[in-house]
Amino acid sequence: MSFWENPTYAEFWLGVARGDLATWIQLTPYAYAVLEGVHLVGVAFFFGSISLLDLRLLGLTPQLLAVPASRFLLRIAGSAFVVLAVSGTLLFVPSADRYAASPIFFLKLGSIAIGGLNALAFHLTAWRRVDAWSSRPGAPWTVRAVAIVSVVVWVSVIALGRGMGYESRQPGAADLDAFPAFD
Amino acid sequence: MLEAIQDSALSHWLISDRWVITANSKQILETLHFIAFALQIGAVMAVSLRLLGFGRSVSVAALGRPAFRAAWLGFAAVFVTGALQFAPIATEIFYRPSFRAKLAVLTIALATLVWLHAHVRRKAGAWDAGEPIHSSTKVLAAMSLALWPTVIVVARLMYAFVQMASR
Numbered sequence: 001m002s003f004w005e006n007p008t009y010a011e012f013w014l015g016v017a018r019g020d021l022a023t024w025i026q027l028t029p030y031a032y033a034v035l036e037g038v039h040l041v042g043v044a045f046f047f048g049s050i051s052l053l054d055l056r057l058l059g060l061t062p063q064l065l066a067v068p069a070s071r072f073l074l075r076i077a078g079s080a081f082v083v084l085a086v087s088g089t090l091l092f093v094p095s096a097d098r099y100a101a102s103p104i105f106f107l108k109l110g111s112i113a114i115g116g117l118n119a120l121a122f123h124l125t126a127w128r129r130v131d132a133w134s135s136r137p138g139a140p141w142t143v144r145a146v147a148i149v150s151v152v153v154w155v156s157v158i159a160l161g162r163g164m165g166y167e168s169r170q171p172g173a174a175d176l177d178a179f180p181a182f183d
Numbered sequence: 184m185l186e187a188i189q190d191s192a193l194s195h196w197l198i199s200d201r202w203v204i205t206a207n208s209k210q211i212l213e214t215l216h217f218i219a220f221a222l223q224i225g226a227v228m229a230v231s232l233r234l235l236g237f238g239r240s241v242s243v244a245a246l247g248r249p250a251f252r253a254a255w256l257g258f259a260a261v262f263v264t265g266a267l268q269f270a271p272i273a274t275e276i277f278y279r280p281s282f283r284a285k286l287a288v289l290t291i292a293l294a295t296l297v298w299l300h301a302h303v304r305r306k307a308g309a310w311d312a313g314e315p316i317h318s319s320t321k322v323l324a325a326m327s328l329a330l331w332p333t334v335i336v337v338a339r340l341m342y343a344f345v346q347m348a349s350r
Binding site: 030032033034036037038040041043044045046047048049050051052055056060061063064065068069071072073075076155158159161162163166 | 331332342
């Protein structure tokens with residue numbers, strides 16, 4: 001028996017999915033769609049700034065000074081991550097029972113963890129020697145490897161996130177019919 | 184015209200589930216659309232924030248060059264993946280107010296992007312040399328910062344309406 005078939009575990013997440021917060025999100029007109037919109041705005045800020053940083057780490061934009069550019073772009077990505085975590089949690093809640101048993105959800109969480117570890121590894125190694133490589137065109141292979149892992153991981157996270165959307169519990173047809181239709 | 188688009192061989196192929204084994208073309212196109220707009224809009228947001236005074240030690244010229252390149256490349260992919268999602272539902276979606284709203288906000292945002300790009304191309308060197316950024320550029324950057332996230336939210340609402348209509 002896999003752990004997500006464990007009755008206590010399954011019941012806990014079913015309780016979350018039937019809780020007040022989940023009900024509010026599902027029954028408030030357009031709350032789910034707006035939350036998803038906010039989540040996608042977060043994705044854009046996060047992925048766009050990380051991609052620009054990765055281009056620098058790949059050595060493709062050597063005119064960009066690595067130290068101030070990293071600080072600026074990581075501040076954007078860090079703020080976006082907070083928005084993503086909050087909106088992501090709220091999107092998780094109405095479908096908590098399904099996501100808690102979903103391989104796609106765990107793959108996405110695992111990929112985010114790999115992305116975080118990749119960033120941490122970079123911070124603890126190549127970043128400490130940034131003055132040695134940032135002024136030269138090109139980049140050492142370790143720095144390039146970090147950038148390649150980063151691109152692959154975050155693209156995968158977006159793809160898995162879109163996959164999760166197909167497993168989510170959207171408001172039922174009856175609830176949607178009660179929403180004011182302005183379209 | 185819309186009927187012809189929707190009845191084309193391309194549209195029929197796009198909605199046939201024989202495309203790929205595990206995911207249908209809709210999900211694949213949506214995913215590519217997401218990656219492309221995230222790259223495009225995120226890059227534009229970084230430049231906009233820089234012009235509004237964040238990260239002052241970052242060179243505008245050095246940031247702007249890759250950012251606008253990523254933005255236009257990303258937008259090309261957004262347009263293609265968007266058109267491929269439009270084709271199979273052309274007749275249902277074309278007259279929806281939410282689709283019109285999305286295109287309207289998108290058009291204004293694109294005009295802002297073109298204008299902002301022109302400002303940066305002309306003045307980035309001067310700004311990096313210490314000339315203060317003119318308030319007209321800052322207004323454009325603020326508009327860009329507001330408009331692109333609006334495009335995303337309006338687009339997501341449009342998606343919800345289309346889903347509701349197809350039930």
